Amino acid sequence: MAEWAPLLAALTAPEPIGMDAVSMLWMFPLVAAIAMVYKATKMRVLFLRRFLIESLVLFATVSGFMIMAILVLNLLSWLVTG
Amino acid sequence: MEKKPRNRTASEQGLWLVIVGLAAWIVPGAGHWLIRERKRAVILFAVITGLFVTGLYIGSVGVVDWVGGRIWFYAQILCSPAVGILGNITQNGQYPAYGRPCDIGQLYTGIAGLLNLLCILSAVYMAYCGRGEMIGREDEDHG
Numbered sequence: 001m002a003e004w005a006p007l008l009a010a011l012t013a014p015e016p017i018g019m020d021a022v023s024m025l026w027m028f029p030l031v032a033a034i035a036m037v038y039k040a041t042k043m044r045v046l047f048l049r050r051f052l053i054e055s056l057v058l059f060a061t062v063s064g065f066m067i068m069a070i071l072v073l074n075l076l077s078w079l080v081t082g
Numbered sequence: 083m084e085k086k087p088r089n090r091t092a093s094e095q096g097l098w099l100v101i102v103g104l105a106a107w108i109v110p111g112a113g114h115w116l117i118r119e120r121k122r123a124v125i126l127f128a129v130i131t132g133l134f135v136t137g138l139y140i141g142s143v144g145v146v147d148w149v150g151g152r153i154w155f156y157a158q159i160l161c162s163p164a165v166g167i168l169g170n171i172t173q174n175g176q177y178p179a180y181g182r183p184c185d186i187g188q189l190y191t192g193i194a195g196l197l198n199l200l201c202i203l204s205a206v207y208m209a210y211c212g213r214g215e216m217i218g219r220e221d222e223d224h225g
Contacts, residue, residue, distance in 0.1 A: 011135075014142045014183035026140070026186050030193060033133045037197045040125045041204035048121065 024070075028063065035059040095210075102209040106202040108162060113205025117213050126201050134161050134194035141187015143172050144179030154188045160195035160202075 017023050035058040039051055090098065106113025111127030114120075137145060148155040148169040159165045179187065 011138045011143050012177050014144075014179055014181070014187070015140050017140065017181075017183045017186060019182055023182055023186070029136065030133070030190060033129050034193065034197065036129045037126060037200065040122050040129070041200055046119070046121050046125075051125075 027066065031062050031066070032059050035062065099206050099209055103202055103206045106205040107160070107198070110161065110198045110201060113202060114208070117205065117209050119205075119208065119213065130161065130194050130198050130201065133197070134158075134191050137187045137190025137192075137194060140190060141179050141183045141185075142177050143168060144175075144177035145184055145187035145191055146172055147175075147179065149173055149175075151188060154192050157192035157195040158188075160199045161191070162198070165191075165195070 017026070032055075035055045039055045039058060040046065043051060043054070102113045102116050105116050109127065110130035111123040111125075113123075114126060115123035145151070146155065146158055146165055146168045148166075155165075155169060159169070
């Protein structure tokens with residue numbers, strides 16, 4: 001039981017995450033999880049290799065779209081305030 | 083035309099769907115495991131549990147808060163009824179959760195719950211379609 005204590009203790013205090021742009025990187029694991037669960041429920045027959053490729057494609061598509069949205073919003077913000 | 087298992091009555095089929103749905107809620111992926119979609123079950127369990135635990139790691143167990151964050155709690159408890167026990171433990175506020183880590187933690191755990199809702203619906207629908215069922219004795223003999 002004692003070896004589990006540090007692991008459980010890690011769940012009792014928040015991780016230091018700032019309000020900077022780097023914190024946006026936390027969206028990628030979330031997008032990866034959403035892509036994997038979506039593909040796991042949608043594929044009629046689950047072949048592991050095909051599942052990984054399709055999940056990767058969906059992950060790249062969603063990530064790419066979000067990065068484009070970030071760039072467009074930043075550009076708009078720069079045009080309005082700059 | 084959907085294939086339905088021939089050997090079950092309507093009430094047994096209804097009960098089976100309820101069992102699959104409940105199993106999928108209690109343990110993410112267990113519904114798919116019951117209908118013999120083992121690979122799918124393992125992937126769903128690993129991803130959803132991993133996402134939920136990551137959320138707890140980022141924001142602390144304090145992100146499960148049915149007093150201060152009731153709307154988030156409704157999404158989180160879809161992950162498993164065990165989240166309710168966690169909510170009881172954290173309701174006194176002894177575990178701090180604040181700022182950006184709290185936001186990200188709530189987002190991770192809430193989305194893990196909502197993804198499990200998708201899995202529950204998927205498992206029940208697959209069970210309804212007769213996925214994982216032996217169709218008749220002949221198939222069982224040759225299967």
